[in-house]
Amino acid sequence: MDSTQRPSASLFDVFLRLRPSPNQSAERFLDVEINEQDAPTHITIKPPSNDHRKRAVEKFAFTRVFEEDAAQIDLFKGIGVIPLIEGVVGPGSRSGRDGLLATLGVTGSGKSHTILGSKSQRGLTQMSLDVLFKSIDHQIIDPTFTPIVFPSIAASDVSEAQILPASIFLDSLYGDGQSERGYNSRAQTPMPVCSSLFKTTPTRSRSQHHTTCIIIKIPNSYNLYPRLSNNMYARSSISSTASTIRPVTTLDSTYISKKGVRTNSSSKDASSFISTAPRSNRIPRPSTLPQTPSVNDVEIEVDSDTEYAIVISMFEVYNDRIFDLLTQSATSGRFNAQKRRALLFKSTEHSPDRKVVAGLRKVICGSFEEALMVLETGLTERRVAGTGSNAVSSRSHGFFNVEVKKRRHNSNDTWSTSTLTIVDLAGSERARNAKTAGATLAEAGKINESLMYLGQCMQMQSDAQDSTKQTIVPYRQCKLTELLFSNSFPSHHHRPRDPQKAIMIVTADPIGDFNATSQILRYSALAREVTVPRIPSYTSTILSPSNLPRTGRVSPSAAEDLDAEILRLAEQLEIAHLRLREEESRRRAAEASWRASESRLEGLEAAVREECFAEMDARLETERRRWQGAWAEETDRNEEHIDAKIELLSRVKDQDEVVVYEDREEVGERARELEVENERLRERVGLLERERVNGGSPVKRMRVLKARKWEVDMGGESP
Numbered sequence: 001m002d003s004t005q006r007p008s009a010s011l012f013d014v015f016l017r018l019r020p021s022p023n024q025s026a027e028r029f030l031d032v033e034i035n036e037q038d039a040p041t042h043i044t045i046k047p048p049s050n051d052h053r054k055r056a057v058e059k060f061a062f063t064r065v066f067e068e069d070a071a072q073i074d075l076f077k078g079i080g081v082i083p084l085i086e087g088v089v090g091p092g093s094r095s096g097r098d099g100l101l102a103t104l105g106v107t108g109s110g111k112s113h114t115i116l117g118s119k120s121q122r123g124l125t126q127m128s129l130d131v132l133f134k135s136i137d138h139q140i141i142d143p144t145f146t147p148i149v150f151p152s153i154a155a156s157d158v159s160e161a162q163i164l165p166a167s168i169f170l171d172s173l174y175g176d177g178q179s180e181r182g183y184n185s186r187a188q189t190p191m192p193v194c195s196s197l198f199k200t201t202p203t204r205s206r207s208q209h210h211t212t213c214i215i216i217k218i219p220n221s222y223n224l225y226p227r228l229s230n231n232m233y234a235r236s237s238i239s240s241t242a243s244t245i246r247p248v249t250t251l252d253s254t255y256i257s258k259k260g261v262r263t264n265s266s267s268k269d270a271s272s273f274i275s276t277a278p279r280s281n282r283i284p285r286p287s288t289l290p291q292t293p294s295v296n297d298v299e300i301e302v303d304s305d306t307e308y309a310i311v312i313s314m315f316e317v318y319n320d321r322i323f324d325l326l327t328q329s330a331t332s333g334r335f336n337a338q339k340r341r342a343l344l345f346k347s348t349e350h351s352p353d354r355k356v357v358a359g360l361r362k363v364i365c366g367s368f369e370e371a372l373m374v375l376e377t378g379l380t381e382r383r384v385a386g387t388g389s390n391a392v393s394s395r396s397h398g399f400f401n402v403e404v405k406k407r408r409h410n411s412n413d414t415w416s417t418s419t420l421t422i423v424d425l426a427g428s429e430r431a432r433n434a435k436t437a438g439a440t441l442a443e444a445g446k447i448n449e450s451l452m453y454l455g456q457c458m459q460m461q462s463d464a465q466d467s468t469k470q471t472i473v474p475y476r477q478c479k480l481t482e483l484l485f486s487n488s489f490p491s492h493h494h495r496p497r498d499p500q501k502a503i504m505i506v507t508a509d510p511i512g513d514f515n516a517t518s519q520i521l522r523y524s525a526l527a528r529e530v531t532v533p534r535i536p537s538y539t540s541t542i543l544s545p546s547n548l549p550r551t552g553r554v555s556p557s558a559a560e561d562l563d564a565e566i567l568r569l570a571e572q573l574e575i576a577h578l579r580l581r582e583e584e585s586r587r588r589a590a591e592a593s594w595r596a597s598e599s600r601l602e603g604l605e606a607a608v609r610e611e612c613f614a615e616m617d618a619r620l621e622t623e624r625r626r627w628q629g630a631w632a633e634e635t636d637r638n639e640e641h642i643d644a645k646i647e648l649l650s651r652v653k654d655q656d657e658v659v660v661y662e663d664r665e666e667v668g669e670r671a672r673e674l675e676v677e678n679e680r681l682r683e684r685v686g687l688l689e690r691e692r693v694n695g696g697s698p699v700k701r702m703r704v705l706k707a708r709k710w711e712v713d714m715g716g717e718s719p
């Protein structure tokens with residue numbers, strides 16, 4: 001069992017992180033196999049001693065195992081997050097490659113701690129953002145300072161999103177004068193001092209490009225904050241001429257979102273979401289968030305001739321439905337799932353080859369602080385409810401998307417986009433342990449179901465190791481697996497793209513729930529092995545009649561042997577159970593992929609039918625036209641024939657008498673005359689024919705041409 005022998009096309013690098021336990025004396029069911037030369041990659045699990053039914057020892061292989069003493073920074077540097085960010089940024093002038101970083105584990109095992117950090121420690125998300133912003137600091141384009149770029153950034157979005165700069169987004173939620181001053185100082189557009197309505201003011205972006213934006217004085221009756229009003233008008237000016245600029249209340253989705261595409265939320269005008277936004281004290285303050293571990297020593301390669309824009313969006317998958325985390329008034333502290341509108345994961349007009357979450361609100365962040373505030377805002381919105389297993393348990397799968405847009409410096413090129421997606425999965429749990437009830441129990445059911453599907457998909461990865469067969473990953477079974485895997489395979493569309501690079505961190509508590517943990521390890525590990533301690537079989541000897549005393553009682557030594565045999569049989573039974581469960585999960589996966597293939601076949605059949613019908617229709621039409629042409633030709637010929645007959649008859653009728661020649665010479669003379677006459681008439685017919693073709697009625701001309709064309713099509717010679 002070697003974790004390094006993974007298939008080259010493996011979907012995830014899988015790392016295991018063990019959670020430290022405050023209770024050092026508790027019995028561990030999980031042990032790490034120490035590797036003298038290298039970092040550990042294997043663990044074994046043994047059922048706890050109080051569980052008498054099971055004795056099988058299972059061994060699992062991971063890309064790397066991080067023990068309890070591993071710090072956040074060890075994870076950050078040890079699992080390949082830095083290459084992942086580099087990939088997304090796209091070193092040099094290369095375009096980026098999407099990256100996915102996710103955590104998986106039993107509830108309370110440390111997923112959120114790893115990915116989002118704690119009160120004192122940053123998580124992988126914050127460290128990734130820090131490295132990203134630090135690396136592109138001087139090349140980042142912020143529409144607050146460079147409003148002219150806003151339309152091009154918005155136009156590069158393919159997901160019918162509602163895009164807005166962070167300053168507007170944050171002000172709309174927290175704009176009661178309590179925003180972080182550090183943040184405000186960046187967004188402070190000069191107050192209008194002009195007496196006229198419009199004034200052009202040169203502004204300077206962080207990257208030192210001179211731009212001009214229009215500052216407009218807004219009447220206070222709009223109940224907006226002056227700074228916000230100015231910002232918004234500055235943005236309005238991008239797409240409007242002075243004469244068409246409308247009051248702030250009419251700033252609408254046609255400006256904010258991509259051309260003409262309106263989402264539910266974006267159909268509200270800006271003032272409505274601003275004026276209804278609650279004014280809360282709970283504004284996230286970057287300065288109070290943890291500053292450690294520091295990633296100042298981490299550098300990634302960026303192209304100096306490139307400018308970047310960072311667009312952040314967040315959503316959660318709750319009960320198999322997708323909800324935007326940046327649309328609700330996060331600071332309200334209340335949550336009303338009824339009011340939230342689920343979003344679709346679908347192909348859009350601008351993204352026909354790839355499904356995207358359509359209609360999200362996306363925020364352009366010009367700085368690390370802004371990104372942190374947006375992240376905190378989304379996290380507040382995320383559904384969090386206390387359960388028996390974990391006091392602050394994630395009840396949904398949270399997705400944090402960082403889109404890195406890049407284009408040549410100072411150019412009008414379109415932006416290319418790569419996305420780093422960070423996922424904090426909800427934890428699996430046993431309802432019995434979690435003591436959940438009602439809606440929370442139903443949530444747990446959905447969470448476990450989606451994780452089961454995820455498990456099936458991941459198991460394909462370890463199965464692919466043993467077989468040379470191409471495995472089909474049944475990822476279309478639920479939203480979660482669709483979102484995680486739909487980008488995992490190479491695109492054969494006209495715009496080929498690399499599959500995403502993905503990292504999965506499995507978190508486990510070595511003294512936690514054995515059953516739940518072992519289940520997750522089984523499907524997430526890159527390889528697995530089951531062993532049972534061998535006990536010789538005494539059954540035949542013990543139970544042989546010669547060994548049984550005549551009294552019918554079993555001697556103490558025979559009883560011990562019997563116990564051992566029962567134990568051995570119980571272990572074999574346990575292994576059989578394990579294998580059965582595995583087979584069942586394989587069967588489910590096979591059924592799912594069978595269903596997926598069936599639906600694909602149905603699609604193919606429909607497409608082929610469609611094609612056949614279209615071809616048949618086209619042929620019928622050609623045949624009909626050909627027949628029509630032939631019919632018209634025939635009619636013309638008949639008409640001519642009848643005309644000729646009539647002419648002949650009328651000529652005969654014009655002759656008063658019929659002359660009978662008896663002299664042979666006279667007959668010959670007359671025959672020659674008739675031949676000459678005949679020749680003359682032929683010439684005349686030819687002349688008339690040509691006239692008819694050149695100067696006849698257009699309809700007749702068409703008929704003749706069609707008939708000739710048909711003769712040519714049918715292999716005849718053109719005249």
Ligand SMILES: Nc1ncnc2c1ncn2[C@@H]1O[C@H](COP(=O)(O)OP(=O)(O)OP(=O)(O)O)[C@@H](O)[C@H]1O
Nearest residue numbers: 019020107108109110111112113390393394426427
């Ligand atoms: N490596 C660690 N070091 C220190 N504390 C940790 C570690 N991992 C987890 N914890 C602590 O354990 C508790 C539970 O962790 P966390 O909330 O991250 O679990 P979770 O897996 O995200 O749970 P859920 O799925 O229910 O959201 C938290 O108080 C967290 O601080």
